[in-house]
Amino acid sequence: MVRYAEPGTVEWVESGGGPLIAVPETVLPFWAGADGEETASDYDRACEIDGHVGLLPVGDCTALVLGDEPASTAYLPEHGVFVRWCAADSENELLASVPAAVDAAEWEPEVCWDVPGAVLLFDAAWPGSAPSGDDRVRVVLEPGRYAVRAARVQPGPETWVGLVQVRLVAPR
Template sequence: MVRYAEPGTVEWVESGGGPLIAVPETVLPFWTGADGEETASDYDRACEVDGLVGLLPVGDATALVLGDEPAATAFLPEHGTLVRWIAGDSEADLLASVPAALRTASWGPEVTWKVPGTVVLFDAAWPGTRSTTADHVSLTLTAGHYGVRTAQVQPGPETWLVLVRLRPLA
């Protein structure tokens, strides 16, 4: 796969052209990706998500689909945010713009995501059993409910990104 994000400060996950998905580690074996034997595979279900994020049932849990564009994505735990690199000259410039982008973002509606713990972010086309052998990143999250909100921001003339904020709910 051609990589668009530079290796560097953070770990970026990319897809082959479709959505990325964050599946709870506990239910990875239930995600079949594009290998499903039914009429509509799990990958097909992920592709049907309309908008920047959506939730899909997987086993007895729920996965978070990152829809819209197949952008390189990194998790910044210090901000509790997934950053999707739409355009930018360099990783350093893009990451430097995140704090200001978070302060000025116009956030979309919040959805609630119940997380049993660590989730794995990877290309939705991959089966969950093979996700950790492909381009992926593990997000260490505390079990509980999270408010998920998105924002499309342009923090600089040549920098565009999508923010996906994961806010623990009390």
């Protein structure tokens, strides 16, 4: 994890080159990452997601894959978005652009994601049992069905941000 602001303000997760994944805590042991005896590992399945977001079965739940590029990513609960740092001169510049980026976004089609509660965001190559506190971010979500949509926005001349918005549409 990389922190660009004051500790505890915004926590960023980075990837070693592949997608990030948000796995419900209840099924973390079922995510094998790049390990495994299968011909196609869980990581391989995550890499096959085409586009900015996708869903993969994990245990009796579904994980959210943040694909497209391995950008540093943070979750901003006040906006209900995963923010992906594509280009910006500073964290402050990037974070200040988020409200305008959300308003200006041309969203891709939504997917529905059923979530049993909190999820962990981490590099999809890691097994669910392996990421340490510095390799992941815990995202507290209310159990229920979420509409998930993604966009890539240029809110400033030198600023590009990826957005993955999660909106609760049916609480449990």
